[in-house]
Amino acid sequence: MLFVCVFFAYSCLALLMSTGIADATTIQLLEDSETLFSPNAKYRLGFFSPPDNTNRYLGISFNAVSPTYYFWIANRNNPVKDSSGVLRISEGGILEIVNGRNNTLWSFNSSSQALNATRKIQLLDSGNLQLIELDKGGNSRVIWQSFEYPTDALLPSMSISISIQNTTATKLQAWKSPSDPSEGRFTLALDSATNTQVIVWDGDQRHYRTGPWNGNLFLGLIYPDSTNDYADTFIQKNVAQDEVIFLYIGVNQLSFPHYYFSYDGTVSEIYWDLGKKSWQTLYKVPDDLCDYYGKCGDFGICDPVKSPICQCLKGFVPKNSREWKAGNWSSGCVRRTTLQCGKQGGGKPDGFQVLNTVKLPDLEVWLQGINLINCRTMCLNNCSCLAYAYDQGAGCMYWTNTLIDIQQFPSSGITLNLRLAHSELGNKGRPKVVNAAAVTVGNKGRLKAVIAATVTIALIVLRMWFNRWKAKQASKRSILDHLNHGDHKNQTKLEELPLIDFKDLAVATDNFHHNTLLGRGGFGKVYKGLLGDGREIAVKRLSAASLQGVEEFTNEVIVISRLQHKNLVSLIGFCVEGEEKLLVYEYMPNKSLSAFLFDSTKRELLDWPTRFNIIEGICRGLIYLHRDSRLRIIHRDLKASNILLDEQLNPKIADFGMARIFGHGQDKDETRRIVGTYGYMAPEYAMDGHFSEKSDVYSFGVLLLEILTAQKNNAFWYEDESLTLLGYVWKLWVEGDAGSIIDPLISDPLNKKEIDRSIVVGLLCVQENVNDRPNMSNVMSMFSSEIADLPQPKEPGFNKRHMFMDATSSNLNQMSGGALSMTAVSGR
Known part of the structure; x- marks a missing residue:
């Protein structure tokens, strides 16, 4: 809950390194390949590269947890470009990071001189990195410590502070993105030393606030009973009446409790669940629009x-x-x-x-x-x-x-x-009505007055109920009207799909409590719920600022209500009340393919047979959409986050808000309203607005290569030639070395023939020319070897990063507002 919401104590003579000998007395450094552990082995210090980033940073992380999480980084704004980085103590006693050219990238320079003393670093059992000074008598003092310079996390015994004159402050600065730890747009800091509250700033604009501190808690936070035993503990300290410090104490019963300040401006109190072996969230803000x-x-x-x-x-x-x-x-x-x-x-x-x-x-x-x-x-x-x-x-x-x-x-x-x-x-309205009834009965007795008042109130309640029922019918009718004014009216019985009350969904999701949150994106949030009949559901609640408006919402209801296939997600019902637009789906316990494929731990569950089953399932789902259903559907937003996985990791295609229905005999269409996700869009669609089933084939090809490599196309960067993932796979395939980029978890001689064939199929799907791409039926035949000799792929579209950026940016001025759907990137 937010605000409810190691040091390797070596002997003073040696520094123990994970890779072997590193005696601080003689060497006084930590090289890129070495790691320093705390005495209890819960924390470690070393160089690392974030996901999709080749730069090297020195950071402190929690040990023996997955994925690895760095809560403090030294050179976050000045990375080492290769593996030549070294942490050392210079001859003058300065703690610094230098690269292979001896350029200083980060340093701490103490005003005191180490003339007759030796300086060492140590990593404590609290996770605090210290630079200490030992004199000849064996006495030590702390010169510098990382806990006084937090980056984007608060561990127990860490603090944020502000001076009375507001001249100095300790704050948290979020990462710029999940792959870039440099200082981003969001800052967390105390507002003032008098009416103290915590503010999250988005640049110079307030993004979130906790409300004022009353000496015990923040008045703007909800403290649910279910987490009282684990409530965060802060202590306010005034140092000589010149500085206000909020010291985080943490929760003793939990493992690795801390506050994590995400790149998207959210603040979470999380801990490591030893039983589930995963991070659990006690509290997170902001959590809803309010x-x-x-x-x-x-x-x-x-x-x-x-x-x-x-x-x-x-x-x-x-x-x-x-x-x-x-x-x-x-x-x-x-x-x-x-x-x-x-x-x-x-x-x-x-x-x-x-x-x-x-x-x-x-x-x-x-x-x-x-x-x-x-x-x-x-x-x-x-x-x-x-x-x-x-x-x-x-x-x-x-x-x-x-x-x-x-x-x-x-x-x-x-x-x-x-x-x-x-x-x-x-209450001005109701008393006037009741009083009018009382005047009407005059002196005929209190009983008649009471009866008249009761009848009046009953009529008011009945009228309110009738108005609510009428509004619901109007909401449903608006969707039906939207259908009937389209090109395919009267082709569906939408009335058969339940219109679910908003209050029932609020009950099912515990009033959309943050503990039921499954995920979020540009459209809003998805919550897990439990209906009264015991069915588990996933509730997609569109936000007011959603890129998915009434048209897309209606489109998704219309399209998916007509589709029945084991590789398509099932829509249970929908809700439209006032500003609220909600879709109710079957619950998928394993969330999305993206949650597995791009997670270093969960990806281990995706062996080659599982991945190939997912590929074939997606392929079957697209064949159904394109050819086998009573309608021809072009999805237009196929990507890893829109592939949901059931209990057995079988795939189901989801999110039909951008889908288009093709009429009889129609095989292509065009639009000036470009929707979807760049990195998955076919060139003819992103550039000119032309789309067909071959547009989905292109997106499938991108997804197929992502599954094979466990790399994101729209986050991949090949520095030497600015190649996208597609371009890099193409380059390696031409050179006869495509296997080198395959995910090592599936790169096995037993799988080689099938994987090599899948690489070629992926490249065939992403060819620049629409007519060169196979349709999905042919793709399935290629996988089953019914088509034995595969054609030679031609160069992919959007194979170079600069071409991709130029193409997409040049088309922005043709788009209608809010038409672009960007991929939601998960956190670290």
């Missing part, structure tokens, strides 16, 4: 279980109604009735509307030393006071300029007292 700073603008409140998620506070109305209805709430709300404070005329005084269990707004003013009653009186007498709150630890807080970043919590949270004009207080 967590993002100021989602609903000024005087708006965000509730993730409502639709739409943004509402104006009571007494306020949208500042821009048109934007608000369109789902853009950034303009916020404005007050409907002016406050009376400071005005003459005898109007009734302002009062307060109570909002329970909320995340308090940002930019509060603190007033120490007064109680709750005095806090209320102060706000009422201060014409600038818009709202107040009181917490036993934090004291009195009030707001004067605006109220922004308010969130409704299901539990926890604080009570906010919102100042309103007297006419805005209370």
